[in-house]
Amino acid sequence: MEDLGITVIKVVFIWTWVLLIATLMTWVERRGSAMMQDRLGPNRAGPFGLLQPVADGIKLFTKEDIVPEKAQKILFSLGPVLFALPAFSAYAVVPFGDKLVLDGKEIILQVADVNIGFLYIVALGGLAVYGMVVGGWGSNNKYSILGGLRSTAQLISYEVPFGIVLLAVVMVFGTFSLREISLAQQGTFLGFLPNWGVFKQPLGFILFMTAAYAEANRVPFDLPEAESEIVAGYHTEYGSMRLGLYLFGEYVNLYTLAALTVTLFFGAWHLPYLDMSHFLGPISYGIASFLVFFLKTAFFLWLFVWIRWTVPRFRYDQVMGLGWKALIPLSLVNLFVTALIIQLTV
Amino acid sequence: MREPHCNVPGCDLGSDQMVGDYVTINIGPSHPAMHGTLRVVAKTDGETVIEAEPEIGYLHRGVEKLGENLTYNQFIPITDRLNYCSSIVNNVAYEKAVEKLMGVEIPEKAQLVRVILMELSRIADHQVCIGILGVDIGAFTPFFYQIIQREEIYEIFEWYNGARLTVTAGRIGGQDADLPDMFEEKWRMLKDGIRKANDETDKLLTHNRIWMDRTIGISAFSAEDALNFGFTGPCLRACGVPRDLRKDDPYYMYDQFDFDIPVGKNGDVFDRYMVRMKEMEESIKIIDQAYALYREMPEDAPLKAKVPKIIKPPAGEVYAALESPNGELGFYLKSDGSDKPYRIKVRPPCFMIYQAFPELIKGEMIADTIACLSSLNIIAGELDR
Numbered sequence: 001m002e003d004l005g006i007t008v009i010k011v012v013f014i015w016t017w018v019l020l021i022a023t024l025m026t027w028v029e030r031r032g033s034a035m036m037q038d039r040l041g042p043n044r045a046g047p048f049g050l051l052q053p054v055a056d057g058i059k060l061f062t063k064e065d066i067v068p069e070k071a072q073k074i075l076f077s078l079g080p081v082l083f084a085l086p087a088f089s090a091y092a093v094v095p096f097g098d099k100l101v102l103d104g105k106e107i108i109l110q111v112a113d114v115n116i117g118f119l120y121i122v123a124l125g126g127l128a129v130y131g132m133v134v135g136g137w138g139s140n141n142k143y144s145i146l147g148g149l150r151s152t153a154q155l156i157s158y159e160v161p162f163g164i165v166l167l168a169v170v171m172v173f174g175t176f177s178l179r180e181i182s183l184a185q186q187g188t189f190l191g192f193l194p195n196w197g198v199f200k201q202p203l204g205f206i207l208f209m210t211a212a213y214a215e216a217n218r219v220p221f222d223l224p225e226a227e228s229e230i231v232a233g234y235h236t237e238y239g240s241m242r243l244g245l246y247l248f249g250e251y252v253n254l255y256t257l258a259a260l261t262v263t264l265f266f267g268a269w270h271l272p273y274l275d276m277s278h279f280l281g282p283i284s285y286g287i288a289s290f291l292v293f294f295l296k297t298a299f300f301l302w303l304f305v306w307i308r309w310t311v312p313r314f315r316y317d318q319v320m321g322l323g324w325k326a327l328i329p330l331s332l333v334n335l336f337v338t339a340l341i342i343q344l345t346v
Numbered sequence: 347m348r349e350p351h352c353n354v355p356g357c358d359l360g361s362d363q364m365v366g367d368y369v370t371i372n373i374g375p376s377h378p379a380m381h382g383t384l385r386v387v388a389k390t391d392g393e394t395v396i397e398a399e400p401e402i403g404y405l406h407r408g409v410e411k412l413g414e415n416l417t418y419n420q421f422i423p424i425t426d427r428l429n430y431c432s433s434i435v436n437n438v439a440y441e442k443a444v445e446k447l448m449g450v451e452i453p454e455k456a457q458l459v460r461v462i463l464m465e466l467s468r469i470a471d472h473q474v475c476i477g478i479l480g481v482d483i484g485a486f487t488p489f490f491y492q493i494i495q496r497e498e499i500y501e502i503f504e505w506y507n508g509a510r511l512t513v514t515a516g517r518i519g520g521q522d523a524d525l526p527d528m529f530e531e532k533w534r535m536l537k538d539g540i541r542k543a544n545d546e547t548d549k550l551l552t553h554n555r556i557w558m559d560r561t562i563g564i565s566a567f568s569a570e571d572a573l574n575f576g577f578t579g580p581c582l583r584a585c586g587v588p589r590d591l592r593k594d595d596p597y598y599m600y601d602q603f604d605f606d607i608p609v610g611k612n613g614d615v616f617d618r619y620m621v622r623m624k625e626m627e628e629s630i631k632i633i634d635q636a637y638a639l640y641r642e643m644p645e646d647a648p649l650k651a652k653v654p655k656i657i658k659p660p661a662g663e664v665y666a667a668l669e670s671p672n673g674e675l676g677f678y679l680k681s682d683g684s685d686k687p688y689r690i691k692v693r694p695p696c697f698m699i700y701q702a703f704p705e706l707i708k709g710e711m712i713a714d715t716i717a718c719l720s721s722l723n724i725i726a727g728e729l730d731r
Contacts, residue, residue: 037490142371146393146712219484220556226484229713231378312556313484315713316393 010111011092018091022251023053025301032305060244068237072138079135080238080245086124086131087249090256093117095179097293098269098277100286109290110179117178118166121260122159125215128253129155132224135246136234147233150316151217151224157323158214158221164331165201165208168338169264172200178260182268186275194272197265203334205265207327212257214319217250219308223316258300262293269293367391371712375404379482379716382726386703386715393711398704405730413690418444418518418657421690426512428675428694429728431474432467434503434515435670436728442597443666443677444518445651447659455647456520457598458640463506463515464668465629465636469540470499471671471723472580472622472629479619479720480551483560488547495543498536502529518657520650525640533637537630544626552620561616565706565718572613575705576698579673580621581722585613591669603635615714615721658685665693672696672723694728 027042027050034041045051067076094117097109114120129152136148173181181197189195198205214221225233235246262268269289270276276292277285314322374385383404389396409428413421425440426433438460445452452460473496477489500510505526507513516522526532551557567577569585582589588607592600608624610617661683667676673695680689699722706722707715 033486037487038494039490142369146371149392222484223713226713229379229482229716309487310550311485311554312480312551312560313713314556315560315711317711318556318559 014111018255021255025251026053029305033309036309060241063240065240070140075134075138079131080242083131084245084249086127087252090121090124093120094259095182097290101282113179115177118176122163132234139237141237143230144234144236146230147224158211161327161331162211164335165204168204168335171338178263182263185267186270196267207331216253216257218304220311220314254304258297261300262296266296384726395707398707400703403730405726409731410690413687417685423514426514427727429725432471432671433513434463434467437515439668439675440677441516441518443679446666447664447679450519450651452520452651453648455643456649458636459521461598461636462633465633466499468629468671469626470496472626475723476622482716482720488550491543491546495539519653564615564714567613575702578695581699584610584617584621586611603632605631615717618721656685692731696724696729700724
């Protein structure tokens with residue numbers, strides 16, 4: 001058990017870090033989309049418009065907080081909190097590096113290495129739905145309710161394949177702890193491939209990514225807030241920082257999902273064919289593992305942006321169809337084949 | 347909260363707010379997906395539209411009545427505000443009607459200038475339509491590829507007479523100005539730009555599985571129904587009817603140009619999209635041929651027929667139509683021999699197409715309603731006049 005001081009430092013660090021990255025993501029999203037669309041994007045506030053998120057934040061904080069007259073006040077206020085809270089909490093069990101050795105004390109770069117890391121993430125992901133449904137219902141607006149309903153149906157449908165894929169990953173690595181999974185991905189597999197989850201669970205990876213996009217409400221699964229159909233979906237009536245919490249929570253979610261993808265499928269902080277701990281000092285190794293992990297995460301964050309500005313949006317029934325008719329059967333097959341291989345080889 | 351209420355006579359959608367399992371939702375007139383100020387009151391069962399009633403008139407400016415108090419030339423700027431995506435086509439359609447009433451044949455050079463400007467407008471119009479269709483289905487990026495090229499087209503319009511959107515091109519009896527000097531150079535670059543944008547759009551959308559799922563078979567319409575509703579333009583051609591006034595009733599020098607009429611098969615959103623995409627290519631071909639003819643004209647060839655300073659067409663009435671980007675755009679004019687028209691009636695293609703909207707979206711989902719509306723390219727300015 002680590003002492004409390006270090007845990008507090010880690011919590012503060014990861015909190016700040018996630019907030020910083022989520023803030024930066026809004027900039028990356030806007031500049032990135034502008035790059036793809038032959039535009040410039042925000043480039044006025046600070047160098048390359050880097051301070052734009054700060055300006056947006058100030059704007060959101062200072063806007064008038066409007067609660068619609070007919071809204072159900074308590075639910076309306078509760079919605080954004082319910083959405084943002086799980087988003088901010090979920091990162092606690094995801095590692096952000098290997099370990100740092102300071103004064104002979106080993107600091108694990110993860111807030112909480114709980115042995116049920118998976119269940120925690122799935123549970124919090126499920127909780128986030130309440131934020132949208134409660135917000136959508138409390139707004140007393142038909143578009144909001146439609147958005148809320150869409151999000152319920154979508155998230156519940158995609159939670160199932162998400163969970164089943166995670167089960168297959170658990171079977172491969174034999175543990176629920178995300179740190180142990182990360183550690184297990186060192187070295188090579190079949191002699192030439194890096195020992196990464198993506199090579200052991202290729203189908204699982206594709207299914208996981210699809211489900212993750214649906215969980216994160218990103219294009220092509222952004223139906224709960226499809227702006228051209230139902231105005232802004234569940235947050236139509238929201239303004240000021242309440243809206244800010246929704247938007248921000250979404251980017252925090254993205255960061256968690258990207259980090260989870262890296263942890264499960266892309267060898268966490270391991271470089272392929274290379275063991276950094278052999279030739280780096282304890283402190284520089286800690287920092288290097290953090291950077292490697294972050295760079296991999298950054299790629300998947302960029303992938304979210306990339307895909308968002310490339311493909312059109314599904315229709316509601318098509319999303320349901322894909323979830324129930326394709327993802328769930330495939331994830332079950334994946335689980336079955338994984339079980340079979342493990343049974344035959346071990 | 348005011349409940350949605352439909353003012354259309356005979357529509358009882360507003361009264362039974364929640365009968366059984368249905369919910370009435372009010373889409374528009376201020377809704378991100380409603381182009382201009384359209385309004386649809388839809389009775390929905392979950393996400394499925396059981397029936398819908400469009401309500402029009404939010405952009406009614408009394409264009410036809412305005413015309414009765416303006417001289418013939420003064421009315422031209424008003425026509426800009428009909429289909430503002432392709433204002434030149436409206437100008438020319440009106441001028442063509444007045445010239446027909448006066449029995450004036452405009453000089454060949456003016457005809458060519460009109461053809462070139464009109465086809466540029468057609469491309470611009472289709473670019474907007476396709477871009478917005480993409481946005482409404484959730485693909486944001488093609489919109490920018492298209493709009494950037496449209497801005498280049500507007501550059502030509504700006505060179506032509508200073509305005510970009512409401513161009514007011516031409517006067518009764520011919521054109522007021524020649525093509526801009528740099529047209530040839532600009533067009534050479536623009537042509538590649540348009541083709542490249544179309545190519546990119548094509549790659550991003552046409553064979554994209556999600557795009558195909560969202561558009562193929564959505565709001566499909568049979569050729570017979572389409573004809574009964576008075577469809578014209580790309581929406582009719584998407585149903586497989588190769589009707590195009592440029593071929594069927596050639597005006598100006600369209601009979602001398604070699605171009606095809608792209609047709610679809612099912613009349614669904616996908617076919618309308620494809621027809622528009624192909625039509626842009628045909629328009630490029632027409633402009634190339636028209637410009638080749640234009641270049642052979644002597645520099646000082648007349649741009650305007652001999653018409654009196656004050657236009658006073660003989661008493662009578664006339665209907666003249668041409669193929670606008672959305673379909674048959676007709677002007678019916680009645681003159682009593684004075685310098686102001688006695689009556690102007692506009693036949694906008696959108697009006698007939700929009701009538702079929704409830705039919706087209708019956709049983710589809712809310713998301714399809716928006717896709718269908720975009721693919722029809724309903725322009726409120728033209729619809730409400």
